Amino acid sequence: MKNRFHLLFFGLFALMSCAGEAQQKKSKEPKTYAVEKSDQEWQESLPKMSYLVLRKAETEYPFTGKYNDHKESGTYTCAGCNTPLYESENKYDSKCGWPSFDRAIESNIEYDVDYKLGYARTELKCSNCGGHLGHVFNDGPKETTGKRHCINSAALNFISNE
Numbered sequence: 001m002k003n004r005f006h007l008l009f010f011g012l013f014a015l016m017s018c019a020g021e022a023q024q025k026k027s028k029e030p031k032t033y034a035v036e037k038s039d040q041e042w043q044e045s046l047p048k049m050s051y052l053v054l055r056k057a058e059t060e061y062p063f064t065g066k067y068n069d070h071k072e073s074g075t076y077t078c079a080g081c082n083t084p085l086y087e088s089e090n091k092y093d094s095k096c097g098w099p100s101f102d103r104a105i106e107s108n109i110e111y112d113v114d115y116k117l118g119y120a121r122t123e124l125k126c127s128n129c130g131g132h133l134g135h136v137f138n139d140g141p142k143e144t145t146g147k148r149h150c151i152n153s154a155a156l157n158f159i160s161n162e
Helices: 002-023 039-045 048-056
Strands: 074-078 084-087 109-114 121-126 132-137 148-151 156-160
Touching: 039 048, 048 132, 084 148, 084 156, 109 132
Parallel strands: none
Antiparallel strands: 074 084, 074 156, 109 121, 121 132, 132 148
16 A cells, blocks of 8 residues: 555656646747848838748749759849858759759758648748748758758849859
8 A cells, every 4th residue: 555655646746747847838039130120021122922931931832933943153042131041053953843952051041840731840041031941851962961952932032153
């Protein structure tokens, strides 16, 4: 009987400790970025599709973006703040319908987790303005990084090397 009481007591104690920790909501401070604008300012400064992608994390239809088949040499920048994000030599044709890169200019990219489809995906954001760019997947070229940065054309601008 005494052993049952101890088991019950320690079981309840362990359960309450875990529940208390799990139930605590961690307040996540909103991240601040070097480029901050109100929603209205973003709407006024961006084309509609760029606004929807960068600020509302929407996705353009595959094979419709202006940079999907783009092959010119240069740098792809954030359409929201012109931060350099990708070099053309790291772009490849993944045949997925969106511009794909095997690596980014790492200091200008932020990684986050997106659960919009019901499971975790690695979201890519501009580290200067927080704009949604796309997602990263592990099905890229094995001979380089093995990563595929799948990016919306509407999130990009392009600066030619010419």
